[in-house]
Amino acid sequence: MRDLNDCAQNDEAVGLSDQILTWYDVNARPLPWRVSPAERAGGVAPDPYRIWLSEVMLQQTTVAAVKDYFHRFTARWPTVQDLAAAEDGAVMGEWAGLGYYARARNLLKCARVIANEQAGVFPTTYDGLLKLPGIGPYTAAAISSIAYDLPETVLDGNVERVMARLYNIDAPLPGSKPQLKTLAAALTPDRRPGDYAQAVMDLGATICSPKSPACGICPWRAPCLARSAGTAQALPRKTPKKPKPTRRGFVYLARAANGDWLLERRPDKGLLGGMLGWPGSEWCETAAPEPPFASDWQSLGAEVRHSFTHFHLILQVMVTDLPRQHSPAAGQLRVSVDDFRPSDLPTVMRKAFDLWQGQ
Known part of the structure; x- marks a missing residue:
């Protein structure tokens, strides 16, 4: 395992982030809430409402499952003010099937706070976002990074898997989360941090997948310690779950x-x-x-x-x-x-x- 101080060296971090940004510029997934790298370079800014909505929907859910829901929500409620004015029953009905229904209730609470107390404008800082209903550390970091291009550390399941493999971390989740976040933070660049966060998530979703990772076409195949050690498919390790009653x-x-x-x-x-x-x-x-x-x-x-x-x-x-x-x-x-x-x-x-x- 690489020493944490070594992995945080500027030259190495810059080299790794540049590699994956170059890969992302060509391979970014087209997603309905995403501003592409080319659009971003042309000055198109992401809509924080759409980023927030997508991140809430994606909690515990796959991109494939979320796309249709996202299209229906944004067609029916194109702005946060529209969502704030919606009837609770209508929103809960549109949410049906996505599961984890507390997310939908908090979605409405948050929309109404933004519409009624903040003039329809999302906070532009991590700390400001964290004060809103239903927005925790991960969601605040994702919105800060993707919508506002702030160098916050975004750590979802895909990023955890990529970091565990890149640095061959054998300690099981969830106990290894702090270590993985330290590693992810060291690689988060000041240049294009929003694109970088999405690049690592895309890498985990398409190449560094849970089963049968496609190491041969990975932009980080050379520095990946798990690939070198032959442990990539076994990582990240997870603490066994108790049987469900x-x-x-x-x-x-x-x-x-x-x-x-x-x-x-x-x-x-x-x-x-x-x-x-x-x-x-x-x-x-x-x-x-x-x-x-x-x-x-x-x-x-x-x-x-x-x-x-x-x-x-x-x-x-x-x-x-x-x-x-x-x-x-x-x-x-x-x-x-x-x-x-x-x-x-x-x-x-x-x-x-x-x-x-x-x-």
Whole structure:
């Protein structure tokens, strides 16, 4: 392993950053939120709103999954003021399927702070961005670097992998994060830091991939210590995760003869906060039935299986007819067939609908 003081030498750092910037100028991925290297050189500045929106969407999610959502959001809400004025339900509906729904709630909170308290202008410093709802150290660094060309250290999963391989870091994640950040900081240049940050992320996404890295065409193949040692494919090492527990529950689908559905708005806090969904029971290891009203509930004979970050979930799907005169309880609402859109449901709830529809 290379000594940290050696890897921070100016000549070496400048040489490495120049190499990858030259590669990026030719190989930058065309992304809907990105200003290309040629456009940047021509004086086109990135829109901090689009950079912020993309970074929030990309948390725990892939570029491929995010592109369509980004296009829909920016078509419907092209500015941060437009997003701030949107109805919560509309935003949550457009977000459905991206997961980690607290991000959508914080997206609205942040947009409203910027629109109402900062005249629609994003802060231009790392510290200023860090004060906004839902913006943590990584997102603040990414916006500072990409939108404002500030030499902040951007450390996502792709950058961690590249640094671990470039310097052959054997210590496992997440414990090695501080060391990897020190290494990444030493390479972050004052010249074109925004392009540099995107270059390293692109390198990790396209060449220095988790499995079968294409070392033969990597711009950093010569200085890469893991390539020389034959350890690239094994890095970065990760501390083994504990097995996820399995929770169970019941979900209740009630439909009226005229097509109305009984739905509920989940509490703002907690999983799927603020989202529309089917009434249901608690999610625990030994869930008990909790139907939303007395009826002849029948099992659909199928289970929803879904995995969250910290647990697996199995839901028994129960169905019945919704009485014409039924009045929804607190937190519930009756949605007409014209207003009901399965796409507005979070994935786990849409799976229940798909099972019902398949019957």
